[in-house]
Amino acid sequence: MITSSGRSTIRSTVVVLATAALAVAGTVTVVARTTTAEAAGSVLAASSVEDEGADCPVPSGSSTSTSRLPDPFRKIDGTRITSKADWRCRRAETRELAERTIYGQKPAKPATVTGTVSSSSITVNVSDQGRSSSFSASVQLPSGSGPFPAVVVLGSLGADTSTIRSAGVAIINYDPFAVGREGTPRNNKQGAFYSVYGSSSSTGLLMAWAWGVSRIIDVIEQSGGNILRADAMGVTGCSRYGKGAFVTGVFDQRIALTMPIESGSGGVGAFRAIASESGAQPLSSAYSEQPWLGDAFSSYTGNPNGLPVDTHQMVGMVAPRGLFIMDNPHVDWLGARSGSVAALGGAEVYKALGAGDNITYWSDVQDGTHCATRSEWRTPLQQHLQKFLLKTGNAAGTFRISSRKAGNLAEWRDWQTPTLTDGPTNPPTTPPTSGPTNPPTNPPTTPPTTAPTTPPPAGGGCSASVSVNQWTGGFVATVRVTAGSSPVNGWTVAMSLPSGVSVTNAWNANRSGNSGAVQFTNVSYNGSIPAGQSTEFGFQGTGTGTGLSPTCAGR
Structure with a gap:
């Protein structure tokens, strides 16, 4: 049983007063201040305060023993966050639980x-x-x-x-x-x-x-x-x-x-x-x-x-x-x-x-x-x-x-990453959700290329798009599977690999074949996709990954 009556009184008081002082000056930014680089499209969000979520109430709750990594997006009350703005207080919950069970409390700034x-x-x-x-x-x-x-x-x-x-x-x-x-x-x-x-x-x-x-x-x-x-x-x-x-x-x-x-x-x-x-x-x-x-x-x-x-x-x-x-x-x-x-x-x-x-x-x-x-x-x-x-x-x-x-x-996980609805609006290419077992010997020398994204089907079914990180002799592909106007309860993505291309590893999908005509199917936790929503899988290959054209069939 993990219980909590909320943030430390000292910490909360200090941050609330600091926030109030900033509000008077008209400079409060809940998530982060804007920098020149951020304006140019990067998300670089160091804060002006030590702990932005110190004023968030952290409810009492309990944790269930699990061998899987806990869902970082699930709040103590059992609901999952749905917006980027929700992360501030979800982070505060995580912080307090980590202090109570792993590290011990970090006191607020001394008097x-x-x-x-x-x-x-x-x-x-x-x-x-x-x-x-x-x-x-x-x-x-x-x-x-x-x-x-x-x-x-x-x-x-x-x-x-x-x-x-x-x-x-x-x-x-x-x-x-x-x-x-x-x-x-x-x-x-x-x-x-x-x-x-x-x-x-x-x-x-x-x-x-x-x-x-x-x-x-x-x-x-x-x-x-x-x-x-x-x-x-x-x-x-x-x-x-x-x-x-x-x-x-x-x-x-x-x-x-x-x-x-x-x-x-x-x-x-x-x-x-x-x-x-x-x-x-x-x-x-x-x-x-x-x-x-x-x-x-x-x-x-x-x-x-x-x-x-x-x-x-x-x-x-x-x-x-x-x-x-x-x-x-x-x-x-x-x-x-x-x-x-x-x-x-x-x-x-x-x-x-x-x-x-x-x-x-x-x-x-x-x-x-x-x-x-x-x-x-x-x-x-x-x-x-x-x-x-x-x-x-x-x-x-x-x-x-x-x-x-x-x-x-x-x-190690039985949860999916949600699509959060607000906050930074320019998400860049992300790392794969599972590590390649045969990492490249040279870092990518060219920016990722993305195949044209097809809109979700008007009816049921699904669509697929692919982005590629290419380097000399190999690449990593990230494939996004998107449901149409009806939910998908299982999917298969097919693609024909160019001559000389071979799949060496895949994550978040099962695969049939390593070269030529290859099919990828969902694993247990990512087969169900709500209408209009997406999931991703990835694979690593040898050769050149340009020109991949995936097709998706849903069930």
Whole structure:
């Protein structure tokens, strides 16, 4: 049983007052402020507040144990959201359930936050509930004149800092142990967070580390923006710091770009999937190694199916902001297959919000060294910095899943992604809903091409359209199946593949044949399509995928 009486009184009060103050100034934007890049067609929605949904009431409710990933679009009361505007409060429900069962509570902004920002350091002083603490971080500026975007690097171990600085982005080296120290028992936690909220706080280290980054952003906001820009912040970390970077981006909507690396159990990897992934660090080990996760998670280390949420929903909580997940398929302990499952599940939230181009998952790497600086990630790192922090680029996100650790979302969900009715109106091409087991060896070099979309049939039946991401020697095709004026209760899509084209993998559909005349039929959960609605499946092929012309027959 999961119950809740609503958001924390302190958090709600702070956000309501902040919202009221913004309303007086005439600048409230419920979802996000508009940027130049967004006006150009991208959905780049970092917020001006830490938690947009803090004023949302979260009702009491219960969760049913399930081995499948929970439906991220289903509210606690059992109904599903139908509009993009509904996501704000659905996200708030997800947040509170995650705090209560996985991470522990992240308190609202302390009563007093002060500090300084210089070209070499940031100091942070906090005071709340009659207690105070302080910590600091070092700063490395790039060449040129500021103010600069900045990436917080947890533990000086994250994405390639030379690439970040050469792009014109500052580095903030943050020691998370100053805020939440490892090597301490759960009933005597130490660090700046626990000096304020008590050494016996049930909040785990990952959330304490995230709280510390949020306070750094508070100080940057107060500094006047002459050196660093609070509206262009990123966060990264690898291994345990990758766990912390992920949680930081999930729980502070001011962070425009989140970049966790090889975060393993307690990080991006879906808890339900980790429990069945051979060689992955067990949940009990991740819980007991350090007090990373909240104390309440002890009830779920042997029963992840009882969790009301899973990490695919944490991925979804980052949406529509930038998310670049980097994983290592060569070390079983890191659970990269479970990471791909969570990323694929969370990508469905991005897709529903019209922000599918804002998420990247990349585990197709050659070097198996833990936390290595990899050449495969250099270009996408530069592209993400340009797009989300510098606002000078618009590269699409991509999924490059290693065949060594490829997850299959179809095995983990029994829900479909809804078509939400409002919000961003320019959804870009989205990643496939299940990972190719044979990922491309080279990233796409040409933009996706889309066959002309045929209107739904006037009567019953269905229509099909296809979009293709092509690269040298291969492609991924995404096929949209749309019902006519009557519901469809099962469908078959047929297409003739050009000479030299062969299907190597398919997801969200069964297939008959790999070359020539190929047929795809629905799987158990996507055969029923309401009138006028759509579902999607995909496949990967060798050769050139241009000129595909699918036809659809419904039942």
